[in-house]
Amino acid sequence: xxxxxxxxxxxxxxxxxxxxxxxxxxxxxxxxxxxxxxxxxxxxxxxxxxxxxxxxxxxxxxxxxxxxxxxxxxxxxxxxxxxxxxxxxxxxxxxxxxxxxxxxxxxxxxxxxxxxxxxxxxxxxxxxxxxxxxxxxxxxxxxxxxxxxxxxxxxxxxxxxxxxxxxxxxxxxxxxxxxxxxxxxxxxxxxxxxxxxxxxxxxxxxxxxxxxxxxxxxxxxxxxxxxxxxxxxxxxxxxxxxxxxxxxxxxxxxxxxxxxxxxxxxxxxxxxx
Amino acid sequence: xxxxxxxxxxxxxxxxxxxxxxxxxxxxxxxxxxxxxxxxxxxxxxxxxxxxxxxxxxxxxxxxxxxxxxxxxxxxxxxxxxxxxxxxxxxxxxxxxxxxxxxxxxxxxxxxxxxxxxxxxxxxxxxxxxxxxxxxxxxxxxxxxxxxxxxxxxxxxxxxxxxxxxxxxxxxxxxxxxxxxxxxxxxxxxxxxxxxxxxxxxxxxxxxxxxxxxxxxxxxxxxxxxxxxxxxxxxx
Numbered sequence: 197x198x199x200x201x202x203x204x205x206x207x208x209x210x211x212x213x214x215x216x217x218x219x220x221x222x223x224x225x226x227x228x229x230x231x232x233x234x235x236x237x238x239x240x241x242x243x244x245x246x247x248x249x250x251x252x253x254x255x256x257x258x259x260x261x262x263x264x265x266x267x268x269x270x271x272x273x274x275x276x277x278x279x280x281x282x283x284x285x286x287x288x289x290x291x292x293x294x295x296x297x298x299x300x301x302x303x304x305x306x307x308x309x310x311x312x313x314x315x316x317x318x319x320x321x322x323x324x325x326x327x328x329x330x331x332x333x334x335x336x337x338x339x340x341x342x343x344x345x346x347x348x349x350x351x352x353x354x355x356x357x358x359x360x361x362x363x364x365x366x367x368x369x370x371x372x373x374x375x376x377x378x379x380x381x382x383x384x385x386x387x388x389x390x391x392x393x394x395x396x397x398x399x400x401x402x403x404x405x406x407x408x409x410x411x412x413x414x415x416x417x418x419x420x421x422x423x424x425x426x427x428x429x430x431x432x433x434x435x436x437x438x439x440x441x442x443x444x445x446x447x448x449x450x451x452x453x454x455x456x457x458x459x460x461x462x463x464x465x466x467x468x469x
Numbered sequence: 470x471x472x473x474x475x476x477x478x479x480x481x482x483x484x485x486x487x488x489x490x491x492x493x494x495x496x497x498x499x500x501x502x503x504x505x506x507x508x509x510x511x512x513x514x515x516x517x518x519x520x521x522x523x524x525x526x527x528x529x530x531x532x533x534x535x536x537x538x539x540x541x542x543x544x545x546x547x548x549x550x551x552x553x554x555x556x557x558x559x560x561x562x563x564x565x566x567x568x569x570x571x572x573x574x575x576x577x578x579x580x581x582x583x584x585x586x587x588x589x590x591x592x593x594x595x596x597x598x599x600x601x602x603x604x605x606x607x608x609x610x611x612x613x614x615x616x617x618x619x620x621x622x623x624x625x626x627x628x629x630x631x632x633x634x635x636x637x638x639x640x641x642x643x644x645x646x647x648x649x650x651x652x653x654x655x656x657x658x659x660x661x662x663x664x665x666x667x668x669x670x671x672x673x674x675x676x677x678x679x680x681x682x683x684x685x686x687x688x689x690x691x692x693x694x695x696x697x698x699x700x701x702x703x704x705x
Contacts, residue, residue: 353521
């Protein structure tokens with residue numbers, strides 16, 4: 197008389213179990229989730245010796261700036277870094293997870309991680325969650341096969357590009373890249389162009405702001421330039437800090453010892469009560 | 470009391486645009502205003518018309534550029550024709566300058582918006598009168614302002630950052646055209662409804678000049694475009 201169905205382990209491929217439920221919810225009026233471009237400008241470009249990644253440092257919670265100086269360029273491997281736009285928790289979790297997987301893989305194979313490995317791990321994970329893990333990433337690194345730059349969208353699609361931008365400030369940054377990018381940039385030219393693109397996002401997009409972080413990856417060497425540019429300093433800063441105008445006067449002093457005064461009752465009588 | 474919106478039945482109200490023009494970009498330069506737009510008219514996602522003139526001179530002192538519904542643009546031109554005609558009939562030596570035309574357009578657009586029957590356009594109005602340069606914008610809900618450089622539609626996101634960085638007072642004609650071309654090129658790469666046939670026009674104290682349409686050169690020779698899967702055959 198048991199009506200419960202046996203739970204078969206998934207055999208691989210896409211599982212359609214929830215489609216009927218999703219249909220029912222949609223008929224009841226649940227709007228399907230749309231792609232959220234949360235406040236950020238992240239960019240990457242390939243220059244003559246490797247890859248340069250850039251990001252702004254503003255984290256927003258609706259209309260409020262939650263973190264004025266957060267880090268959006270995440271470590272994946274000694275030779276691979278990843279910028280993340282979208283839900284901050286999702287980008288952190290997904291990059292952390294793939295970073296650990298890459299390290300285990302490095303121990304297993306005894307070789308330096310490749311960018312395409314990180315790419316495949318990320319896109320498989322994101323596709324599996326059908327876009328609900330809202331992480332839009334710019335992945336860049338240099339491995340044995342050369343410098344690579346990829347963009348990864350929340351639904352799991354990827355692109356391989358010479359220059360890339362993501363986030364709400366991506367149009368402003370892309371306009372800078374489309375008008376000024378050329379192949380074979382030197383390191384200084386590349387950093388300058390990345391900074392210009394991020395600054396276009398910082399000043400023209402309300403979801404991006406504060407400082408510019410830059411990360412330069414070349415063969416065998418990486419440089420993480422945290423707060424490479426700080427174009428939004430606090431204008432008026434009191435050098436003395438905050439001081440109270442007059443000393444507080446002491447009106448009364450009471451000292452309460454923290455040890456309790458416990459009454460020890462004779463053992464036998466107390467237990468019987 | 471029947472409100473105005475009741476008098477206009479739903480079948481006669483503009484609910485969605487059909488044939489649309491994409492962004493217009495304009496900037497002030499040393500001698501006047503430079504304006505650029507492409508010549509495409511899209512019917513939804515089809516590129517239906519490839520020779521639509523979206524920049525028109527108005528009277529002696531102004532230039533109008535429009536994006537959005539083309540039929541509404543043609544109606545606006547009709548209204549402006551009448552306005553200029555009545556102005557000429559006064560025959561008093563005075564003529565409507567760009568500020569006045571912009572004001573008229575703002576009134577028209579806002580009034581239509583209040584009646585829930587908008588003219589589905591974003592208009593750019595530029596001109597020079599008595600040495601004073603003027604560049605303004607008005608859109609379908611009546612938002613209007615003037616600035617040293619304006620853009621409509623996707624141009625706001627893609628070209629205003631470039632203009633904010635690189636515009637300065639007293640650009641020469643060549644510098645202005647080069648800057649406008651830079652903006653139009655970015656739009657050509659990144660706006661899905663852009664066409665590679667652009668028109669630039671200028672207006673100075675002497676009058677309006679519409680230059681013949683031409684195409685922009687584009688660059689597609691990046692090695693990453695030619696060989697994207699180096700090191701990972703089979704991926705994309």
